[in-house]
Amino acid sequence: MYKVLIAEDEDIILAGINKIIDWDELGLEVVWLAHNGQEALSMLEKEAVDIIITDINMPVMSGLEFLSQVRAENRRTRFIIISGYDDFTYAQKAIPLSVENYILKPINEEKLQDVLNQTVQKLITIDNESKYTIATRHKLLKFLSGQMKEDKDTFFKETGLRIDKPFAIVANVKLKPRDRNEKELEGITRFIRRKFIELDLQTLIYDKDEFLIIFQNSQMDYNYARTRMEEVQYHIEAFYEITTFITISSIFHDLDGISGAFQETKKLQKYLIIAGYGNSIDKRYCSGRKSTDISLDESLIDKLILAKDRTGISKYIDDLFRNHIEKEKITSDAVYHLVIKLALSLQRVVREFKLSYDNNIKNLVEVMEELFRADDLSDIKSIFLIEIMEIIDCINVGDSQYTPVVRQILSDLGECYKEDINLKVLAQKYCMNTSYLGQIFQKEVGMPFSQYLTNMKNSKAKDLILNTNLKINDIAKEVGYPDVSYFYRKFKQCYGTSPASLRELKQY
Incomplete structure (x- = not known):
């Protein structure tokens, strides 16, 4: 009842x-x-x-x-x-x-x-459809994993799967994660079949953010298959505003080839971290890649952090995760190895400086959880840069080797950082020569006054982006940036990612 x-x-x-x-x-x-x-x-x-x-x-x-x-x-x-x-x-x-x-x-x-x-x-x-969907999904996953030994013909009839042309490929479409239900996914697959009706595409939904496209034709090569799947990718993004990552299998010739093709596309997905959403790849993308161990210059990292050289550490991390990886054409496993090494290195810095996890610094488990949720190299780089900047900020706080005037300026900035303040105003307030005060500040704090003020504003903005639902424009004004475009430039220089990208990263 x-x-x-x-x-x-x-x-x-x-x-x-x-x-x-x-x-x-x-x-x-x-x-x-x-x-x-x-x-x-x-x-x-x-x-x-x-x-x-x-x-x-x-x-x-x-x-x-x-x-x-x-x-x-x-x-x-x-x-x-x-x-x-x-x-x-x-x-x-x-x-x-x-x-x-x-x-x-x-x-x-x-x-x-x-x-x-x-x-x-x-x-x-509704209940009958649900029972049918669960049963069918179970059979589908069993078939795709290669575990279905019997009743294949019955399964093919139930799902309507067929290969009636000489050549076929499987494309695994992974949608960028967000809250969505199966009805939305069904709508996307129906849209694809209608939009590319001349290609006679078959679709299979097997997960909440993933589905397969079976594409068959009388003629087929890798370039043709990839071109057509890139067209599918474009239309999904244009119509639904959803970015995807598509992995394309080798060519096969019959229904029994589907499970092997599916498993090939799943293995290719580990290259999402390098290729990123908005791209499609096949096995050629992995060809010639090296499992080279990328060396980490821990002494340079220590030196840059100790010198509070934010620009220098940003350039080093950018080179490590963008230029170096692209030039070397390394495997995804080598990237993950580098990620773990850098995470452990930063934890070593935290221990050696006796910094407290009570601040905004994350422990190793928290950092690794964020890293494994990252979509691509840009996200990984941003996570590390944010963590490094937090470490530098905590080192600043713990440094008591300041003269009274510099200590007072740092204290004042905590209250009035959002105001239109500069070194000349402070020099008049403390009856000092502007140039001399600037020299003292840079010597003791490790950076020019203007850079310190910008970093403070960016740090406050970062906290608001991650912990509130305020609009980016409102956050810029809240921390003292009257010009939003200028805020975007300065924030990206500091953290290696835009304010909007950081908020999107937070949502996953």
Whole structure:
């Protein structure tokens, strides 16, 4: 039996709805009667239901707010709204919540029974489709992994898979992760089949962010296959604003070749870290790559951090993760080895300087978790640069070898960094020669005053980007940058990534 909750603030109507319907005959059971949305939510925490019948206007929490909270957690539960004439327009706002129907007061018994009948049938369809999808997905994964030894012909008939042309390839399409449901993925695959109808593409969804394209033709080579898949990639990005990474298999000739081709595309996915989203690759991309161990100059890293040379360390990391890797054409395994070495090296610096993890510095586990979530080399470089800048900031804080005037300036900047402040203003405040004060500041702090102020603004901006939902333009003004484009340039110089890219990195 499907379970029902009824929410209505008027006792007479609530009791009436409960009594006028023969619930058993419909295969339904009323398990909850609530007087407002808040009470209904509390009841659902104890026992979930399949169908919710609710009024719109209720005290404490309205019907729409109640349904919105339920829908955020549950896509299966069906909703029926009861509404007075005066608030019918208001009820129309529930359309995005996938409401089954609206019933106007006074409630017509036959109308409510018809709607409940339709709702039960829809639930049966949803549940049957779900069972079919799970069973089919299980068979698909078994086939793709090469573990299906029997009943292949039955599976091919169920899925409609066929190879009726001499040459075929499998393309594995990986969408950049974000919150999406299977319906959206099905929409993307339908769009591809319609858009490239002349290619007779077959699609198979096997994961929440990945699907396969089976492309067959009377003639095929790697360049032709890649060109057509790049066209698919372009249209997905243009129409859905979703970036993808596509790996393309070797050419095969029959249905039994699909599983081997799939496994080949999965192995190629480890090169996402080098190629990045927005690209497509085949086995030629890996050809000739070296498993060369990239050396890490730990003494130079120590020297640059100790000298608080932000520009120097940024250039070194950029060379390490961009220029060096591209020139050497190394394997993805060599990249991961380098990542681990650098992460361990920075943890060594933290220990040697006796820096506290209570600050913004991350421990090894936290750093590695971020690195393994990174999409490509640009993300990895940004993660390391941010961590290095935090280490430099903490070393600054721990340095007590400042003269009183420099210590006072550093203290003042903590309060007025966002104001239009410069060395000349400070020199007048402390009755000193501007040039002399600048020399003292650079000698003790390790960088010019203007650079220190810029770094402080960028550090504050970074915290706001990672910890708030403020718009980038508002953050720029908040930390004292009147010109947003100038803020973008200075932030990227400091951290090696743009403010927008850093916020996107945070979301994954």
